[in-house]
Amino acid sequence: MSEVDRAVMPRQARAAQLLLFGLAFAGLVVMLALEDGLTSYGMGELMAPWILVWVCALLALTYDGSARGGVRMTTIVVMVFVLVGSFNQAFGAGSPAEFVDAALRIVLGVPAVVLLFLPEAMGWFDRAK
Incomplete structure (x- = not known):
């Protein structure tokens, strides 16, 4: 039986992937928590x-x-694009819920972007097929 060498994703790329998954899950939680009492326009702004x-x-x-x-x-x-809009929303937040909504995207989004710029992550995406 022959052994096949399989490339292993670096920790930086895996961490960015997990941050994005966590951020997506947090988005679902935020949507469910803040949907009560919103009009369709407000729900669209939130979504x-x-x-x-x-x-x-x-x-x-x-x-x-x-x-x-x-x-x-x-x-x-x-x-x-998400982060620029989130910073704008955080600075102009009218309620604590709006601020927490924007801050969550900032706190989890900035590290994901930074991790994708690290040389190890760049090397993973530039590897040969």
């Missing part, structure tokens, strides 16, 4: 940034498989 986070989590599903540099850059760009 908009979380939809982008869920897109990033879907992209993170491919990190250990066939993902390459394009997936990494797409995740970074989408997360930067």
Whole structure:
């Protein structure tokens, strides 16, 4: 029987993947916690940034498989859009719930973006097929 060498995802890429999964799960919890008493417009405002986070989590599903540099850059760009909007929402928050909603995306999103810029993670996405 022949042994097959399988590439192992570096800890930095795995940590970014787990942060994105955790952020997506936190988004579901936030949506369920804050939906009570919102109009459809308010629910749309609440959902908009979380939809982008869920897109990033879907992209993170491919990190250990066939993902390459394009997936990494797409995740970074989408997360930067989420973070810019979250900083804007955090500074202009009208209630503590709005602030916590935005702060959660900031606290978990910034480390995910930073981890994807580390050389080990970049090397993982630039590996040969």
